[in-house]
Amino acid sequence: MPSLIIAGLIVRRTIGHPKGFIMLVLLPALVLSIIITLFGSSQDSPKTVAVWNADQGPFGQMLIEQLANEPSIVLSSEGERSEEALRKAVVEGQVDAALYVPENYTASLLKGSQVQPKLYRQSVTLWNAAIEQRLAVEAEQSSAFAAMAAASGKTVEDQLQQAERLVKEQAKHRISLTEPLQSLESKKTKPSNVLVTGVILLFIMLAINQSVQIVMEDRTNRTMARMYTAPVRKYEIALGNFLGSMVLGTVQLLLVLGVTRGLLHYDYGVEFGAHFLVLECFLLAAVGLSTAIAGLVRNTDHLPQLSTLVVTPTCMLGGCFWPIGMMPDFMQKLANFVPQRWAMEAIDRMAFGSGLQDVMLPIGILLLFAAVLLAFGVFILQPNRSAS
Amino acid sequence: MYAWLTMAWFELIRFVRMKSVIALMFLLPLLLIFLLGNAFREEMKPVKVAVHLADEDALGTMIRSYLQDKETADYMVATEVSTEDEAREQVRNGTADFGVVIPTGFSARVMAGDEAAWNVYPGRDDNRNIMAESVLQRLLTQIEVRQTAAAVLGANSAGLPQENDVPRALPGIKTEHVGGGKDPFGSVTAIQYYAGAYLIMFLLYSGMSGILSLINERELGTIGRLYGTPHPIWLLVLGKLTGFGLFAVLQAMAIIGFSWLVYGVQWGGSPFLMILVCLLTSASAVGLSAIIASFVRTSKATLNMFSVLTIFMTFLSGGMVADLSGTIRRIGDFTINHWATVTIRRIMDNGDMDHIWQGIGVLAAIAAVLMFIGAMRLKKVVRLHA
Numbered sequence: 001m002p003s004l005i006i007a008g009l010i011v012r013r014t015i016g017h018p019k020g021f022i023m024l025v026l027l028p029a030l031v032l033s034i035i036i037t038l039f040g041s042s043q044d045s046p047k048t049v050a051v052w053n054a055d056q057g058p059f060g061q062m063l064i065e066q067l068a069n070e071p072s073i074v075l076s077s078e079g080e081r082s083e084e085a086l087r088k089a090v091v092e093g094q095v096d097a098a099l100y101v102p103e104n105y106t107a108s109l110l111k112g113s114q115v116q117p118k119l120y121r122q123s124v125t126l127w128n129a130a131i132e133q134r135l136a137v138e139a140e141q142s143s144a145f146a147a148m149a150a151a152s153g154k155t156v157e158d159q160l161q162q163a164e165r166l167v168k169e170q171a172k173h174r175i176s177l178t179e180p181l182q183s184l185e186s187k188k189t190k191p192s193n194v195l196v197t198g199v200i201l202l203f204i205m206l207a208i209n210q211s212v213q214i215v216m217e218d219r220t221n222r223t224m225a226r227m228y229t230a231p232v233r234k235y236e237i238a239l240g241n242f243l244g245s246m247v248l249g250t251v252q253l254l255l256v257l258g259v260t261r262g263l264l265h266y267d268y269g270v271e272f273g274a275h276f277l278v279l280e281c282f283l284l285a286a287v288g289l290s291t292a293i294a295g296l297v298r299n300t301d302h303l304p305q306l307s308t309l310v311v312t313p314t315c316m317l318g319g320c321f322w323p324i325g326m327m328p329d330f331m332q333k334l335a336n337f338v339p340q341r342w343a344m345e346a347i348d349r350m351a352f353g354s355g356l357q358d359v360m361l362p363i364g365i366l367l368l369f370a371a372v373l374l375a376f377g378v379f380i381l382q383p384n385r386s387a388s
Numbered sequence: 389m390y391a392w393l394t395m396a397w398f399e400l401i402r403f404v405r406m407k408s409v410i411a412l413m414f415l416l417p418l419l420l421i422f423l424l425g426n427a428f429r430e431e432m433k434p435v436k437v438a439v440h441l442a443d444e445d446a447l448g449t450m451i452r453s454y455l456q457d458k459e460t461a462d463y464m465v466a467t468e469v470s471t472e473d474e475a476r477e478q479v480r481n482g483t484a485d486f487g488v489v490i491p492t493g494f495s496a497r498v499m500a501g502d503e504a505a506w507n508v509y510p511g512r513d514d515n516r517n518i519m520a521e522s523v524l525q526r527l528l529t530q531i532e533v534r535q536t537a538a539a540v541l542g543a544n545s546a547g548l549p550q551e552n553d554v555p556r557a558l559p560g561i562k563t564e565h566v567g568g569g570k571d572p573f574g575s576v577t578a579i580q581y582y583a584g585a586y587l588i589m590f591l592l593y594s595g596m597s598g599i600l601s602l603i604n605e606r607e608l609g610t611i612g613r614l615y616g617t618p619h620p621i622w623l624l625v626l627g628k629l630t631g632f633g634l635f636a637v638l639q640a641m642a643i644i645g646f647s648w649l650v651y652g653v654q655w656g657g658s659p660f661l662m663i664l665v666c667l668l669t670s671a672s673a674v675g676l677s678a679i680i681a682s683f684v685r686t687s688k689a690t691l692n693m694f695s696v697l698t699i700f701m702t703f704l705s706g707g708m709v710a711d712l713s714g715t716i717r718r719i720g721d722f723t724i725n726h727w728a729t730v731t732i733r734r735i736m737d738n739g740d741m742d743h744i745w746q747g748i749g750v751l752a753a754i755a756a757v758l759m760f761i762g763a764m765r766l767k768k769v770v771r772l773h774a
Contacts, residue, residue, distance in 0.1 A: 038716070087564075116562040123574075132563055133522035137529050139561045144533050152541060162540070170536040175498065175528045177488075177521060178505045305408035309416055316423045321708065325513045327427045352512050353480055 002232040006240025011247050014210050024210060025252050028203035029259040035199060036266050039192040046074045047096040047127055050089050052081060057106020057160060058167040059142040063117060066138045067099060072127060083118070090120040097121040097128050099135070109146035110159050145170070193268065197347050198320025200256055200279065201340050202311070205286045207252050209307040211245040212290040216300045238378060242287065249283040269351035277356070281363050282343035284370035289339065291377025314338040339369045391619045395627025400634050403597065413639055417590040418646055424586075425579025425651065428710070435516045435523075438475040438484035438509075439466045445495030447531060454527050464523045476509050485511045486520035498535055573710055576733050583653045584732040585707035587643050588669055588725050589698060594639055595673025596694045598632030602769055603687040615772055625770055629674055636670035637663060656736040661744060665735070668751045669728045675758025676724070682765035701725045727751045 015021045049067060053060045068075055076095060086098035098120040102108075108115040117139060121128045145166045153159035218224045227237055257276065260266045268275055293310055297303050315321065317331065318340025324332055335341040346362035403409055439455060441448055455466040467484065469475050475487035487509035497504040506524070510517040573581040602625065605611040614624050640663060647653040655662060676697075681690045705725035706712050712720065720726050731747030734740070 119561055119563045121563065130518045130522070132561070133518065134525065135561045137522070137525050140526075141529050141533055145536075148537055148541065165540050166536055169540045170532060172501065172539075174503070175532060176503075176505045177508045177524060177528070179510065180507050302408050302411075305412050309411050309419070312416070313419050313423055316420070316427065322427065323513060326515065328429055329433075331423075331426055348512060349482070358481065 002236045003240035003243055006237060007243035007247055010211050010214055010241060010244025011251070013214050014248050015251065024207045025255050028252060028256050032196060032199055032256055032260055033264060035196055036192070036260060036264050039195060046072055048074050048076050050076050050086055050095040050098040052077065052086055053101045054103040055101045055105035058164045059106040059109055059146065060101040062142060062167050063099070063101055063135060063138055066134060067131070070131065073131070087120055090122060097131065106160070106163065109143055110150050110156070110163065112147070112150060114143065193348070193351060194319065194323050194344070195321060196260070196266070197344060198315065201282060201320050201343055202315050203252065203256070204249050204279070204283055205290070205311045205315070208245050208249055208283070208286045208290045209311065211248045212294045213300070213303055215241045216294050216303055220300045245287045246283065249286065250280070253279055253283065270347060274350055274356045275347065278343055278346045278359070278363060281366040281370070282339060285339040285366045285373065288370045288373025288377060292373040295377050315340055319344050339366055342366050391617070392623050392627040392630065395624050396630035396634060399601065399628045399631025403631070403635055413590055413594055414642055417586045417643055420586050421579065421583045421647055422651060424582040428578035434461065434463055434465045435520045436485045437464050437466050437520050438469050438478040438487045440469050440472050440475045440489045442492040443490050443494040447495040447498060448490070451490060451527065460523060464520060472507070479509045479511045482512070485513060485516040488524060498531060501535070501539065574733060575737050579651055579653055580736050581710060581733065583647045584729045584736065585702065585705070585725070587640060587666070588728045588732070589702045589707060590643070591636055591640060591666055591669045592673040592698045592724065594632065594636050595670040596677040596691070598629045598674050599677040599681050599769065600687050600691060601628060603681055603690060606770065607687060611770060612772060621770060625766065632674070633667065633670060636666060640666035654736060656738050658735050661735050661748070662732065665728055665731050665748060665751060668748065668755045669724060671755040672724045672751070672758050675755065675762035678762030678766050678769060679758065682768040705729055724754055727754065
């Protein structure tokens with residue numbers, strides 16, 4: 001029982017007063033809400049592409065039709081009647097990209113010279129890289145058709161007719177890549193998932209650092225020595241401190257999940273139970289990490305700085321802010337040494353359709369982190385060891 | 389003059405001797421620059437694709453040879469699996485990045501001119517998915533061209549050039565990046581981009597420390613001692629702030645020097661302009677934190693508020709996610725970080741001098757306004773009886 005009282009006290013001292021509650025519980029919920037509103041939906045809105053087809057022939061038409069067929073794209077062909085105007089529209093952000101098909105594109109292709117349509121974009125993004133690829137393939141196809149048409153017809157008119165026939169015929173021979181239904185069902189991962197889950201992990205770590213800080217203060221202020229005068233055992237104090245951190249983290253977690261899932265209806269793609277379980281395992285590892293860090297400093301004043309020094313970089317390395325797959329190999333290997341990576345991995349895999357039984361490995365690694373770090377922390381943080 | 393310099397010197401010594409300062413002001417920025425700069429380094433790895441090729445007819449052979457082609461291997465490593473379920477399972481558990489199934493009778497359908505489709509199982513990583521799809525798309529196009537040619541040109545098509553024979557000196561389309569460089573970082577590399585962003589962010593922090601030190605004097609009651617010296621208080625305040633100005637220069641030189649020597653970050657050929665940008669940033673931070681401190685009074689509240697503001701400004705100016713778009717980007721234009729980092733990137737680039745001075749001008753204007761308001765409000769921060 002004394003452990004519960006100590007735990008309760010830790011919770012009261014961290015989130016029992018308005019400021020603590022705002023910083024550790026409301027702020028995380030607010031930040032996540034903002035992230036979800038900003039990034040959660042923006043990926044799905046259709047992109048506008050300004051087009052100007054100066055070509056009269058079939059090949060220019062084919063390129064434009066290819067773009068029009070993309071479900072994620074809205075074509076706009078008003079106003080922009082010159083290369084310069086297209087460019088300006090992209091620079092000023094009126095459109096997301098622009099395509100210019102040069103004059104006599106078809107005619108030049110038939111003559112065998114290589115004229116290139118031009119794609120304007122501000123910078124490389126996922127969707128416009130895909131469009132670029134698609135158009136490049138299409139343009140290569142055009143030049144192949146052009147070569148055939150040129151070889152088969154004597155006069156320019158003949159060649160043009162032949163080219164038109166090829167383009168028309170080609171439309172009948174389209175081979176498509178389709179996603180079967182069962183794959184769509186399991187594919188619930190969204191780009192924003194990484195950031196949302198990552199920020200949850202970040203806030204868990206920050207909250208735990210707070211509670212561990214309080215334990216450290218007790219020791220520095222000799223309050224812990226006072227506790228010994230009460231009829232409690234050493235392990236009861238340690239257990240109380242540990243439980244306090246766990247409860248604090250759980251309270252934060254429940255509220256954050258409640259707000260994002262309940263109020264904002266954000267779809268993590270993971271069942272609540274499994275999601276919560278993984279996050280609790282991470283919480284355990286975070287408590288371990290925090291105590292281990294606390295064990296390293298002798299002066300409480302330095303603890304917040306050291307925690308920042310550990311938390312921010314490990315979150316980056318662990319893939320809390322961007323997908324881990326995009327990092328170079330050596331960093332991915334380094335990432336294996338931070339617990340965030342394994343929590344992200346477990347949640348990411350489950351969102352992609354794996355069951356809880358498939359993510360036992362990452363969960364096990366999280367628990368291992370917790371066990372090792374806690375053992376280390378507990379050894380260093382023994383209440384009867386005095387702080388210097 | 390002497391009092392001013394003494395004040396500056398001791399403030400500098402006192403600050404540098406704190407261990408946590410070394411950790412936070414030197415170590416953390418360098419660590420962040422290293423992590424971010426390397427995380428976004430472009431590295432193209434071929435995408436792993438699990439292929440179930442159920443079609444053993446004419447086209448099946450062609451597909452197989454395409455998948456095993458040397459040119460394809462640069463972009464895609466195809467592994468054949470025996471069932472569709474296996475392909476799906478490999479994608480699900482991450483063994484493969486992407487799965488594709490070429491159904492039985494595919495050749496027959498294509499030959500007959502029927503509609504044909506491949507089943508694809510995209511994986512978790514959108515970048516890899518796009519890569520895999522574009523490699524496959526290229527193959528499909530080759531097949532389409534062959535079919536079309538056969539249908540239109542009939543038997544004559546035998547002697548005609550095929551898609552493969554077309555000399556491909558140029559890529560099919562030309563792409564122009566009007567936003568500056570090829571990638572979200574503009575004309576600089578990822579590590580240059582983040583080195584600039586985090587240099588500025590931590591200069592803002594160290595600028596705030598000057599004001600925090602003033603509040604601390606008040607909170608500890610030692611401000612009375614300062615009033616007790618035979619020097620005007622503004623001279624001592626100026627001295628303290630000068631100390632932190634010196635620290636900012638030291639910090640900037642350390643971050644620039646270390647990242648240049650160890651990470652190989654190119655900082656451009658104008659070190660003095662770079663230091664000027666750093667000093668202006670630092671001055672803005674002093675002004676801004678003085679304004680905040682005059683309202684919220686305590687050092688803890690100033691620290692919290694200024695930190696949150698700094699993090700927000702860093703985020704809005706693209707210091708965390710480089711390719712922000714739309715409204716967020718436009719809001720970012722109103723931050724100190726934006727003007728400082730943009731100018732730093734122009735200096736790194738050895739860009740147009742007019743452009744660089746324009747950036748410095750805006751930054752100087754921001755610093756002047758913030759310093760002016762800060763100076764007006766400073767009375768409240770260093771008042772003897774708060």
